[in-house]
Amino acid sequence: MCSSFMTSTVIVGGFFGDEGKGKIVSYLAMKDNPVIAVRGGAGPNAGHTIEHGGKTYKVRMLPSAFLNPNTRLLVGPGVVISQEVLLKEISEFGVQDRAFVDYQCGIIEDSHKAADSEGRLKESIGSTGTGTGPANADRAMRTLKLAKDVDSLALYLDDIPNAVNFALERKEKVMVEGTQGTFLSLWHGTYPYVTSKDVTASGICADVGLGPKNVDDVVVVFKSYVTRVGEGPLKNELSPEKTAAKGWKEVGTVTGRTRRAAEFDFDLAKRAVMLNSATQIGITKLDVLYPECAHMQSFSDLSSPAKYFIKNIEDQLKVPVTLIGTGPDVNDTIDRRDEL
Numbered sequence: 001m002c003s004s005f006m007t008s009t010v011i012v013g014g015f016f017g018d019e020g021k022g023k024i025v026s027y028l029a030m031k032d033n034p035v036i037a038v039r040g041g042a043g044p045n046a047g048h049t050i051e052h053g054g055k056t057y058k059v060r061m062l063p064s065a066f067l068n069p070n071t072r073l074l075v076g077p078g079v080v081i082s083q084e085v086l087l088k089e090i091s092e093f094g095v096q097d098r099a100f101v102d103y104q105c106g107i108i109e110d111s112h113k114a115a116d117s118e119g120r121l122k123e124s125i126g127s128t129g130t131g132t133g134p135a136n137a138d139r140a141m142r143t144l145k146l147a148k149d150v151d152s153l154a155l156y157l158d159d160i161p162n163a164v165n166f167a168l169e170r171k172e173k174v175m176v177e178g179t180q181g182t183f184l185s186l187w188h189g190t191y192p193y194v195t196s197k198d199v200t201a202s203g204i205c206a207d208v209g210l211g212p213k214n215v216d217d218v219v220v221v222f223k224s225y226v227t228r229v230g231e232g233p234l235k236n237e238l239s240p241e242k243t244a245a246k247g248w249k250e251v252g253t254v255t256g257r258t259r260r261a262a263e264f265d266f267d268l269a270k271r272a273v274m275l276n277s278a279t280q281i282g283i284t285k286l287d288v289l290y291p292e293c294a295h296m297q298s299f300s301d302l303s304s305p306a307k308y309f310i311k312n313i314e315d316q317l318k319v320p321v322t323l324i325g326t327g328p329d330v331n332d333t334i335d336r337r338d339e340l
């Protein structure tokens with residue numbers, strides 16, 4: 001295989017979201033220069049954090065690939081949109097000329113946000129309160145407004161499945177970005193403590209109109225430890241004190257809630273590899289487990305325990321670990337795709 005990714009690459013989370021997909025996607029966008037980055041997944045309940053050149057960006061609606069000025073930023077018809085969040089990101093990142101959403105993206109209204117911010121969804125599921133779940137419920141009821149029905153998005157509408165497949169026909173690179181993580185999937189996750197969509201690779205592809213035969217690579221991203229926000233089971237969950245002592249304390253991008261944490265879970269990871277048909281694995285935050293590895297860009301420079309951690313993941317999951325995060329900046333990345 002060549003050093004950059006093949007024509008279409010799908011990137012999804014392997015645990016409960018917040019694996020660091022945003023950082024991996026931004027790295028791939030800068031390195032491989034895709035013509036299109038397209039987002040599937042649920043909605044603005046997602047939060048991806050990207051750091052580059054001393055700046056921190058948080059995205060909830062646009063693909064995390066926006067740092068590359070050559071890449072068109074698309075949102076597939078399976079995603080529900082907050083007009084407010086989308087328009088704010090388009091103007092904040094200055095991407096008016098290259099951001100497009102599908103005519104058939106669903107539209108979140110104030111009533112959806114209100115329904116998501118109280119009662120069972122908020123209290124027993126721990127929903128993000130962004131209106132994503134109630135909007136998807138209305139979509140299933142065939143009552144949800146679509147992007148083509150609202151004036152504010154008129155400038156940004158396009159046929160996204162058509163754009164994606166046309167680019168692939170011309171052998172142009174397309175990156176497909178998932179949100180949340182495998183075990184927050186409505187079908188495959190820890191129901192009812194899940195999001196309102198299937199967020200495995202197949203679901204993400206359906207969201208953007210990419211058929212199963214047109215997927216070349218699936219990168220499943222795991223963090224070096226597991227975190228979860230909101231309610232629901234987390235095997236071997238550490239106490240808040242132990243989490244803090246390990247330096248694993250994190251705060252949610254969208255909700256500001258403290259994330260719960262546990263050690264890397266091989267059983268979950270194996271199942272995520274199966275459900276997503278992973279061809280490559282990304283591991284993020286290796287520097288949090290092994291501070292001596294911070295900012296490294298070459299596998300051979302890693303300490304022996306860090307190398308063993310990665311090799312053990314490869315042995316157990318039987319999929320190569322090609323991308324390794326060693327710090328928050330996009331460039332704090334080890335890229336081993338050349339070695340495949």
Ligand code: IMP
Pocket residue numbers: 016017018042045046047125126127128129130132133179180184193194195196229230231
């Ligand atoms: P909802 O998707 O907002 O309804 O939230 C359902 C569950 O999924 C809650 O436990 C949320 O904390 C979790 N969740 C939703 N989106 C994300 C995400 O992007 N990262 C992490 N957890 C999420």
Ligand code: MG
Pocket residue numbers: 017018019046047048049253
């Ligand atoms: Mg997140």
